[in-house]
Amino acid sequence: MTMKTDILNRLKYSLGKDAENASTYDWRIALSLVLRDQMVETWFRSTKETYAASPKRVYYLSMEFLIGRLIEDMISNLRMEEKVKATLVELGQDYDTIVHDEPDAALGNGGLGRLAACFMDSLATLGIPAFGYGIRYEHGLFEQSFAQGQQVEKPETWLTQRHAWEFERPESQYRIGFGGHVDHHEGKAYWHPGEVVMATAYDTPVVGWNGDWGNTLRLWSAQPAKEFDLESFNRGDYLAAGRSEALARTISRVLYPDDTTESGKELRLKQEYFFTAASIMDLLRRYLKDHDDIRALPDYVAIQLNDTHPAIAGPELVRILVDEHDIPMDEAIPLARKCLAYTNHTLLPEALERWSEHLMGRILPRHLEIIRAIEHAHQTEFPGSPRILENGDVRMGELAFIMAHKVNGVSALHTDLVKETVFADLHRIHPTRIINQTNGITPRRWLYGCNPSLRHLITDTIGEGWVTDLEQLTALKSKRDDAAFIEAFTASKRENKANLSNWTLQTMGVSLDPDAMFDVQIKRIHEYKRQLMNLLETVALWNDMRDNPNADWTPRVKIFGGKAAPGYFVAKDIIRLINDVAAVINADEVTGDKLKIVYPPNYNVTMAERLIPAADLSEQISTAGKEASGTGNMKFALNGALTIGTLDGANVEIREHVGSENFFLFGLTAQEVMERRTHHGYARAAIEASPRLQRVLGQIAEGRFAPHDPSRYHGLVGMLYDHDYFLVTCDFDSYFDTQRRADTAYRNPANWAAMALVNTASMGWFSSDRTIKGYARDIWGAESVTKAKLGKTA
Ligand code: HBZ
8 A cells, every 4th residue: 555545544544534624733643643553563573572582671760751743753763754755745735834733742841851852762773672651741841932021831732632653551550559558567568558540551652763673652641540439439438539530630730840949749749659650560560471580670670760750769669579579678679779770960959859758758658668778778788878868858869879770970070070069978888889871862853853954965975874873974074174065064054044044034023144143042041051141241242243333243143942940030030131132132223133132932842953953153051060961062063053161061071072173162160160159259259350241230230121120130130249159250251252252263154164064073972872872781781682783882
């Protein structure tokens, strides 16, 4: 059968539509179902091969999977682009319209969730048997709009449409208990939960490059436990019956927006336990189908905890081993540890999870007992070591560390800081436990998929091997002196910039000058990421341009994108200020096209796929020591943007790979940052030393950008003077000067393009394939079932 017939059949039999009456949505779902059929073949084959080989399986537990749209991933990984395009032409449908009809699956906040998505792609491409386990949120990350420049949040509703990629698995259901009490009888514990909800699995196949291997993303959805309710109901306990329904309805309803000020929420702890417990039960069931000896579990199971959100996996696994398999506690703890590893993604103290013992005891009484046992065992072995239970709190970082056989940081600098700061004492006791695995990004989505013009140029030049072996890009370095190639490279970037300009024109009514430097900062809005410093520099540049309007300025478009957590008021003020400043500068006839600011609302994965290929300059300007790694930084450099950045996170390693001459470095180092904070009045001193910064802060404080509400930004400016914790003021001058060096460099287009090319050519190491090989080798002891692929590099 042809693909055309397949699609028409799907339209008819799965959607009940004929071609005459089908909407874009109908065509998209029909096409998606046809593609899914293709994937199922790979998927079944992979499952069979996995059972035959009985290898170690990897389980990646993550509260977030920020996968975005799937259709183009599926089309390109299955190598069906030409065929799909031709078929849609035959059917009179437009490829782009159909692809862009799919809503983003925004089941994550930012880097941590996107990393999980890149890892799933690499695991499948490398043929490593793996499951991603998470929550099937009914509402992903909120939708952002701006009203008078201020962020407005609306619930996200991706699941009101049919999600064509998933399979519901009603047969994979587990009972997840909460609360209740624990009985002890003759040395055994019996947990009697007070509430139960059901976890139902929804599977999305994840197919790797070339359709060679397929893994599963298994997301759990909460449903009421009917029989349980009936029992309560019959006892006359109507409240209990209703409670379980209500809990079930809320548990998988909405993704928590990364809101560090709101931790301690009971529902979040329940979400964490819900998906972790379901995942552990599921992987144990799979294991016990083929194995009798529970003690051999670590030979077949590797569980990776994506931050502390699933850290309850340690106590849960111990609970099952002790209470259900009668393994003594002192044996169960090390056995569980051999299966578990933990990735740390942040040093920010406010982001390290703690739950009050009281709450933990109420929601998970048996787990609190087990946590005490883990604590006791660790203290007995290492008296005086850091405690899991401290000041009435359960510290999830310490719990995750103590229950993991390996703990990893996500960039070289971050790993060093993990050893020196948050886990310094535990590191002394367990000196080989902390290791580094620098993050990476999948080249399939972040070059092949999002940047067709560059993809074609590269493939025409060096062949297609780079897609699964990104180090092959180094072959492009020899082209830096090849004028024809540089011209083609420049043309590709220009095409992407023109496309972006068309999009901003259509969506925001602003067109951009493709000859201007596109300077892009896209990420969550956070003080440590310093969007504010970028904005202050923009105002300073505007002042200089107005002072000297006839000078030969390098035209710039400043592009911002990102959401603030709904309860993070400083971040929301920064958003408003960006929009206020944009309104004034964009209307200024003196500066005109020489300086523009655009801030498209609702930044998401799809928007990143548009913006990154069109960027000339990548803003990676966090306070040194604060950004664990960054992965956006890698996406930009791979797509031929130059970085302006601090020595923070993976910027350090990116700079080493691309060469210091191809990277705009500025600012204090992590050591200098710590040192500077000890100086009394450091911010005020920095402001007093910088007339340029003083002027900008004066303008903002006077209401230059909010003439009808002149005191609007007094708080923000006052904060910079009095406690500029993220050292915006201290790094400002160095940042401004470095921006001017970038201006000068940009004025020599051929040289700029050569520098950009070296960036692209040097980014091979940052493929998430390399990262996953590192995890497989150093943490999981897992291997590729499709063979041959793990041996190389890393
Ligand atoms: O993880 C990010 C780091 O900030 C970034 O530097 C790194 O590249 C990335 C991948 O390793 N961390 C996060 O994205 N963290 C969260 O999204 C988060 C989510 C929920 C929370 C706290 C943090 O409750």
